[in-house]
Structures are given as C-alpha cells and as structure tokens.
Amino acid sequence: MADLGYACLLMALLCAVWSVVSSWLGHQMRHSELVRSGENAALAVATLLGVSSLSLILSFLADDFSLLYVAQNSNTTQPAIYKVAALWGGQAGSLLLWVFILSVYAAIVVLQNRGKHRELMPGVTGTLMAVSCFFLFMLQFVSNPFEPLPRAALEGAGLNPLLQNPFMASHPPSLYLGYVGVAVPFAFAMAALMAGRLDNEWITTTRRWSLFAWFFLGIGILQGGYWAYVELGWGGYWAWDPVENASLMPWLTMTAFIHSVMIQEKKGMLKVWNVLLVIMTFCLSIFGTFITRSGVISSVHSFTKSSLGPWFAVFWVTIVCVSVMLLIVRLPRLRAENTIESLLSRESAFLFNNIIFIAIAFTVFWGTVYPILSEAIQGVKVSVGPPWFNQWIVPLGLSLIFVTGVGPLIAWRRASGQNLMRNFSLPIGLALLLGLVLFALGVRHLRALLSFVLCTFVLATIAQELWRGMRARMKTAGEGFIQGLTSLVLRNKRRYGGYLVHVGMVMIFVGITGSSAFQQEVTTHLKRGESFSIGPYELLFADTASSHDEHKDVLSATLEVSRGGQPLTTLHPEKHYYRAVDQPTTEVAIHGLFSWPPNFGDDLYAILVDPDPQGGGYTFKAYLNPLISWIWFGGFVVILGTHVAVLPEWARVPAIRKGAVVEVPGVVS
C-alpha cells in the first residue's frame, strides 16, 4: 500500500515538472499541443496525489506501524475518524494534504477553462504546478509521509487527546482549503502579468475562487476559535497566538482584495494595488502553512534544526522576487483609468477600508514575526502580550466598522450633502439613540459603547437599504413583502449577499465586544454543598463522580445552576486523565448557544480546575462571557451571506429574468 503511495508521489513530481516545462514552452513557441499536454499533466498530478493520499489513509486505517508517520500519529485504539484525521496530524501528512488540495484545484481550473482564456492558461497551469513542484519536492526529499521505520512498531504513539475533537479534525482541512485556494487568484494574476493581459479578465474569472478561499479561511479561523473556547478552558477564544495570527493575516489581505477588486471592476482603478494584494495574500498563506508546520514557533532553534525551514525560506523569497519583478515590468500597463475625486466618495471609502485592513494585517504580522526574528538574529527571547495587539486592533477594528457602514451607501465619485443626509441621517440618529440608552442603563465602558454605536449604525444602514429596495419593488412590481425581499436579493445577489456578510461580521464584532469588555471570572475553592455566584447565576457544587474507560479516568463534578432562585440547568465540568499522556485535560461545561435551552445572552463557562487532595475541596473557575454566542451565530450568517453572493446566475427567479440587467462576466475596462 505504502509503496504504491510513494510511487504515485514520485510520478506526481515528474508530471508536475513536465507540466511547468511544457506550459512554458507551449506559451513561448505558441504551440497549443504543448499547452494541452501541460494541462493534461496537471490532471494526472491530481489523480496520482488522490491515490497517494488514499493509500496513506488506508495505511492509517490498517494500523500499518511500519511507517514512521503512521506510528507517530495513530494507534490501534484511536477511533476510525481520528485515524483518518491523523493524516493531517503531523508535518508530512499535512504537506501531502496541502498539495493534494492544490492539485485538485488546478484540475478544476483546467477543466473549467478548457475552451476559455487560452492566453492566460499556460501561465495559470505553470504557476499552480510550480507551486506543486515545491511541495512535492519537499515530500519526496525532506518530509516523506511514507518513510518506513527500520523495524515496524508494535503500537503507535497516537494523536494528542487535545486534538481528538471534531472541530480539531475539521479545522485544519478547512484552513487548508482556504490557504490553498488563494493560489488560484494568485496564479491568474501571475498569468495576467506574464501574458501582459492586464484588463479585468483575471479578476472576474477568479471572483468565485477568491470568495471560496476567503470563505474557508474564515470558517477555519472561526472553528479554531470555537475549538479553543470549548476545549482549552481559559474562557476565551483568541489569544494572539502565532498559529492563530498566521491564519488571520491572509484572511485580512484577502478581505481587502475582495473589496478593492470591485473598484477595479467598476472604475478601472487600483490595478497595481490588487495585484499586490493577491501576491501578499499568497505569500502570507505560504507563510501561515510554514509557521504552523515547521516548529519555528515553539523555538527558533528548531528552525535551523528543521529540514523544512530553510527550504520554505528560499521558496518564499523566490515567490516574492519573481512576482514583484513581474509586476514592475508590467507597471506601465497597469495605469488607472480614473482617479479619486473626493474624500467623500465610495472610492475613497473603499480605499480607507483597504488601508485599515492592511494596517491590521501589518500589526498582526509585526507582533508575530518580531519575536521570531529577535530570537533568531539577536538570540534574545522576547514576547509581546495580547494587550499590545488589543491596543492597536481595537481602534483599527472600530474604524473598520464605521467604514463598513459608510462604504456601501455613499455616492460614487463625489458625495453631495444631500446624498449624505438622505443615506446617513437615520442610521446615525438610531446609533446615537442606542448609545444614549446604553449610557443611561449604566454602560460606562467607552470602547464598548463606541463599538455598539458603530455596529448599530451599520445594521441601520443595511436595514434602510433593504427597506428602500423592497418598497420600490412592492410599488413597481406589486409584489408582497416576502416576495419583494426575495426578488430584491436574487436580483443582485452579490450586493445583498455582501450585506448579509456585513451583518454577520457586525454580529461577530458585537460578540467580541461583549465578551471582552464585560467578561467576569470567579475562582473559588469549594466543598460539597457549598455554592458561589457569578453575574446573575448561582452555582451549587452538589457532588462528584468518577468513571473509567479503556483510555482514561474521568472526574466529573455536578454544578446545579440557578438564576434568580429558579433552577436552570446542571453543568458537569470534568477532568480527564489519559493514561498514555502524563497530563490531565480539562473538559469545560458551557451553558450557551448550543445547550438546551439555548442561551444567547451570556455564556456561563465552568471548569473544574483541580481537586485538592489535602484540603478535601475542589477548585472551580467560572467565566461569564456576555454576548459571546453572537460570534458563533454571526459566523452562520456570514456563511449564509457568502452562499447568497456566489449563487450562480441561473438561480434567478424566472419572473425577473426578463429585463434584468445581466452581469456580464469579463467586462473589459
């Protein structure tokens, strides 16, 4: 099995090399047969890597401990689902998954564009396959998942119990779908630069790919946050940990890209900027892959020891140099067709949006990379805590919310006072009203107040837009309320899908604000029958129970929760002692969005810290996380909104197909 997998890996490398060579030659010699051959080779790479990945999965399922990678990441008692998930539990397997996903994307791109974009395709295939070559080379010579052990092990080490969680199983593939997805718009941008075809073709062709990558990156980040929240037991979901930051950075630049391409499509501006953004995003996505997989985080010393690090560094520098050089060569062809006329215009709102996103990405980048560089170059270990990140990200985030409200409504070119009054007086009024109400209710946290006011402002602008559009449709087409709303949204899916994503993001902001500004925590030491309270909740420590299964001992506490004297629910925070690992794990008990009955207001989050053998008591810790459910709920709204935005054209309702303005793909500027 493993031999087959390894052979496929080797053949995939050869095919990928051929694909790069023949695409290049075919393009240079204007030889379409060669270009086709390169495309076919890309299809072969995908097939071969499919077989290779499958054979590694089968080796996991068959407990083939003659393979080092299997022995490290699995054992016989591991549930089948985590045997499969062990594929991406370590370095070599996750590189295989990475390049497998890339090859599937390349195959889809090739099949989608068999008859289209003939000028761009050699560059696209060549770029995607060149990236594949790098990863296949690493898998072949540096980090081989099919590396045999000198003598087969009897039992494997197993996946870390912390990682044996459904979210941890789905979080890396989701992130990878995003990380790798960035490669497609990048490849089209490179192809456009190489072919000198710098109209909007590369952007409109890759619109769905960009959204796809952006979507999965975002979902992956959210899943990671949720996993940290329910699994790690410190009451939060985000710690500005380098691995988290690594996934956030490409998402930020991708978000900037998705916004600024609209300006290029509509006004023919920001062309250089868009190419730069897509290059940046791809570099950050490679950087993210590298940072999570090379061990550079735990210690810089493992970077020099790591066989992966230097190769990645070379690859990274190559990408930056080649793409920036191509961009400089093509600069004269990237002249803007319009210019910004006024600061009060949609163009400039989008520009501000971009500046803010880049500033956030830079902040995160600096805070992540500086400690690594400092240790590597000066040999001094430094750290910078979450307070520093928050000090910068919070004001930047607040201004971002503001621009989110302004951007979609302000007039193009130059907004008149009338336009501003018409669009913004109601939302501003509502937002200020909410601010006053909150203030009167006793909210004195300045940043939180500001955040809630700005969030209300955005929601009000969107509601106003929907209402106006709907009223117009109800009047002209004589449609009812629901029908009016549906046809309005379906008529311009991209726009209203975008609004929906904004609503979701605002909800996420509300959740972040509530849970970070108003979090409460209580640590207490209790004996059975004693109780403590946090916020509106009263928790009575009733009893403990212990149980065992084949892997672990479980200590479970029973906390009876009541609110205002009314019994509400029972929580069971637990401590698990896995026999294979010499450290306990904390199992959090949460009364929140996913408990029954669901709790949207304030999560009650309880952990059993430690039994105290001498004192005979137990230490508990509880957090009150106001509005945190809004983050997860907002995530669902973002998912929904993205789906609306990418709905294909045939999903239009037939009644309005006549006379509707058809979005022409590939509008040449």
Next chain:
Amino acid sequence: MVPPMRRQRQKLILGGIIILSGIGALIVYSFNQSLVYDHSVAEFLADPGLQRSNCRIYGKVAPASVVRETGGIGVRFKVTDGSQSVPVVYAREVPDTFKEEGDVVVEGTLNAEGVFVAHNLLAKCPSKYEKETEAAQGSYGSAGTL
C-alpha cells in the same frame, strides 16, 4: 486632462504612503514599549536590575518543588535552569500543561522575601504540532542546508 489627473494620483499615493507609514511607525514604537524580555534563571540572578522590575523568567519546574496552597488556589514552586533556582509563588490556577520538570515561563516581580511573585504563568504546551515534528526530524537526521 492628463496632467491634473496624474498630479491627483501622485497626491493620492503620497497620502496613502504617509498614512500607512504613520500608522506603521506608531505600531512599531508602541511595540518596543510593551516588549517583555525573557531571561534565563542565571541571567535573572546575576542582574539586580532585573530583580527590581517586571520581567519574565524561563526554565523548568524544579522536581519535587511544587506545593499547592491548601484550602485555596495557587501554587509555590521553584523555577530552575538545572543548577540555580528561584522560588515562585503564583496565586492563580495553573494550566493543565504545568507539571514538574516541564518547561515554564513566569512573569512578575521579586518581593522583599526573595520570592518571585508571578502574575502570569505559561507552561509550554508540549504537543501542539511540534512534538511529532521534532521527533520526525530527529529520525531523519538530515540538517538544513541554509
């Protein structure tokens, strides 16, 4: 028509660069203000200046030194580099990853009794991804070439 447009454009690019570099400079400046340096146990003991200010010490939890506060929350232990050690008191609950002979980083100040009062404690997560990775590299035995 072209020259004023180009001038506009230049103004715009210039403005963008100024805004971005302004923000960048502020970020970098504040960064240096809030940077905390990590010191080994030996460095900490050798430098009286460090002992007066907030700092971070990294080392290992000394074997058989961990004492849990009875009837309360928190631990006392010694952080060691193998030869020298510093007594530490941490008044909050410790993470699951905290254990004797495990890696630890404590942030805090030295009190009058010579005990390091930590307000922050990180116990290195031994496993996130790196454990497997390092083991794998050990067995490959091939060092980097850069």
